[in-house]
Amino acid sequence: MSHCTICPRDAPDGQHVCPLHADEVRAWLTELPRQARLLAAFVAPAGRPAQGRLGGTGRAHAPLPVDLRVLTLLGPGRADALGGDDDGTVPILAWLGAWAGHIAYTYPSVARDAHGTAHVQPCDQAWPRQGQEWPRRRETITGWCIWLTRYLPYALTLSDVGDLHQQLGDLIHRVRDLTHAVPHRQEMAAPCPECDAAGLVRTDGQWGISCTVCGHHLEPQAYDDHAAAVLKAYQAKNEPAA
Known part of the structure; x- marks a missing residue:
């Protein structure tokens, strides 16, 4: 086991983040295309979002026909994956x-020459694949999120995956501030097996269950086994004497 670069928890062998933070990255990549569609609803003056709280801060208002923050997030531009902190002006796409380009460049590509010798070198490019758009290589937010999700197992082995987590988290929270669409958190009945506090929650879009008190992370099956054991112990303790 290795140590997570974000928190004190252990990370799986060969990876640099714990299952909790890997789960967060995966969930954010799933959420981002939906949030982008909500942002697009703000582009038209007096537009109404498809979901989220009415009166979100991203709504178009006078005297400008649209909110410049929304245009910045949805507009064209360029970014550097390892270029430092985002000041809020980097477009989503x-x-x-x-980040797809950075991951692709570090991903080992193996090819053999005419003599049968294997050559390992970085991939030249990364392209999003989305249905019939391939091989036209049209870049979309959904396409890139699908690409990054598929290559996430490899990205977790990179030493800078902590930067990916931080930047993506900052981006998704900045978008949520505009759309006011926040994933629902369900409180679990059983206490945390690590700290015994009633802090276990399951967040929409995330596979695992985490404790808001100590940060302990559980797979769904592990939680089910734990909850069954807690219930069995409670029933045995409160069973009336014969």
Whole structure:
């Protein structure tokens, strides 16, 4: 086991983040295309979002026909995956493409020459694949999120995956501030097996269950086994004497 670069928890062998933070990255990549569609609803003056709280801060208002923050996030631009902190002016599509390019460049590509000798070198490019758009290589937010999700197992082995987590988290929270669409958190009945506090929650879009008190992370099956054991112990303790 290795140590997570984000928190004190252990990470699986060969990876640099724990299952909790890997789960967060996966969930954010799933959520981002939906949030982008909500942002697009703000582009038209007096537009109404498809979901989220009415009166979100991203709504178009006078005297400008649209909110410049929304245009910045949805517009064109360029980004550097390892270029430092984002000041809020990096477009979503550019940021996704930059990280896809960084991951693709570090991903080992193996080819053999005419003599049968294997050569390992970085991939030249990364392209999003989305249905019939391939091989036209049209870049979309959804396409890049699908690409990054598929290559996430490899990205977790990179030493800078902590930067990916931080930047993506900052981006998704900045978008949520505009759309006011926040994933629902369900409180679990059983206490945390690590700290015994009633802090276990399951967040929409995330596979695992985490404790808001100590940060302990559980797979769904592990939680089911734990909850069954807690219930059995409670029933045995409160069973009336014969």
